Amino acid sequence: MGERNDDFITYELQEFKLFEPLFRWARKKSLWIVAFCTGCGGIEMPPLFTARYDIERFGMMPNPSPRMADLFLITGYVTPKTLKRIIITYEMIPDPKYIIAHGSCPINGGVYWDSYNVVKQLDKYIPIDVAIAGCMPRPEAVMDGIQEIMRKIESGEADGWKRYRENYEWYRKNQDELFGEGWRERDARRWLAWI
Amino acid sequence: MEVQKLPDTKEGRLVAELLEKAPYAEGSVRRERRIEFRVPKDEVKNFLRLASEKFEILLQITVVDWLKEGEFEVIYQLWSVSENVHAMVRTRIPRDDPRLPTVMDIWPVAETYEREGHEFFGVIYEGNPRLGPFILEPREYEKHPLRKDFNMLGYVKMVYGEDFDRYDESKTNYVI
Numbered sequence: 001m002g003e004r005n006d007d008f009i010t011y012e013l014q015e016f017k018l019f020e021p022l023f024r025w026a027r028k029k030s031l032w033i034v035a036f037c038t039g040c041g042g043i044e045m046p047p048l049f050t051a052r053y054d055i056e057r058f059g060m061m062p063n064p065s066p067r068m069a070d071l072f073l074i075t076g077y078v079t080p081k082t083l084k085r086i087i088i089t090y091e092m093i094p095d096p097k098y099i100i101a102h103g104s105c106p107i108n109g110g111v112y113w114d115s116y117n118v119v120k121q122l123d124k125y126i127p128i129d130v131a132i133a134g135c136m137p138r139p140e141a142v143m144d145g146i147q148e149i150m151r152k153i154e155s156g157e158a159d160g161w162k163r164y165r166e167n168y169e170w171y172r173k174n175q176d177e178l179f180g181e182g183w184r185e186r187d188a189r190r191w192l193a194w195i
Numbered sequence: 196m197e198v199q200k201l202p203d204t205k206e207g208r209l210v211a212e213l214l215e216k217a218p219y220a221e222g223s224v225r226r227e228r229r230i231e232f233r234v235p236k237d238e239v240k241n242f243l244r245l246a247s248e249k250f251e252i253l254l255q256i257t258v259v260d261w262l263k264e265g266e267f268e269v270i271y272q273l274w275s276v277s278e279n280v281h282a283m284v285r286t287r288i289p290r291d292d293p294r295l296p297t298v299m300d301i302w303p304v305a306e307t308y309e310r311e312g313h314e315f316f317g318v319i320y321e322g323n324p325r326l327g328p329f330i331l332e333p334r335e336y337e338k339h340p341l342r343k344d345f346n347m348l349g350y351v352k353m354v355y356g357e358d359f360d361r362y363d364e365s366k367t368n369y370v371i
Contacts, residue, residue: 080332108361116340116350120359194327
């Protein structure tokens with residue numbers, strides 16, 4: 001897996017391949033989370049960070065700024081309105097970035113499968129590395145997913161950010177099909193008339 | 196109109212007192228702390244203004260779509276802090292021309308509830324200055340998705356693809 005994408009990563013010099021295992025170990029041990037709570041999973045996140053299931057021992061920290069984050073937890077259903085914000089936040093995260101989809105709604109819509117306002121297949125729009133099933137998953141399940149993404153980071157399988165770069169046309173086409181061409185500008189201008 | 200005998204309780208006295216001022220309405224007591232009024236649509240603003248002396252809080256404005264009758268039923272849910280009574284004021288408006296006067300000047304919170312009713316059902320509350328895009332995407336704004344004649348599954352298939360489930364067997368029907 002690592003060999004295939006080597007020519008793609010241009011900014012990482014070939015000499016640094018020697019240190020790649022060290023970098024991966026360091027990335028897995030200090031994942032910072034964007035505190036972006038979508039849906040019901042927002043109330044499942046605080047128990048993870050507090051005293052009972054303390055995931056700060058894995059080196060994880062909730063962080064309000066996407067520029068400092070590595071890990072993006074999609075907690076719960078995603079509406080098209082939220083998906084716009086999620087895409088913008090995801091594109092603001094610097095490059096080694098990973099997504100955990102959390103709950104059954106990002107997988108196939110969950111109980112909102114017939115809703116006009118819930119995105120059914122989230123990985124058509126942004127790449128997902130690990131999906132945790134459950135509605136909502138127990139904190140143990142989330143910690144299992146975190147162990148899984150740590151394993152994937154160490155082995156180099158968590159390559160969602162590379163997939164997003166390589167297949168950007170495909171993701172962009174799906175996003176434009178859902179929101180319409182030029183949705184970023186239109187969404188920014190939409191509320192000007194109602195200020 | 197069949198005259199219902201009101202019970203001699205706090206709720207019954209409250210209904211009788213209101214009906215005396217507003218003879219066009221029908222009132223009944225559902226159970227303890229729950230009363231109900233039916234008002235014709237032209238008088239609903241006057242009735243709510245009368246009721247607001249006793250009922251300080253507007254809890255919610257809900258809309259029910261009665262497709263066969265061709266009518267929307269707008270239900271104003273009121274709560275009286277002084278009497279601990281929950282009242283529902285029901286009124287019916289025609290489906291093809293759903294218009295009602297706003298009640299923003301009686302309870303200012305009505306602004307938000309009326310925007311919601313406007314967006315999901317297309318009821319026009321005359322006098323509310325902020326009827327416009329509120330919750331929905333622009334694509335759904337004109338569709339009024341909570342109306343009964345909105346084809347939900349057809350719309351979902353139009354937006355998210357004909358087979359929007361990710362697995363091999365299609366699970367995109369209501370009855371499997």
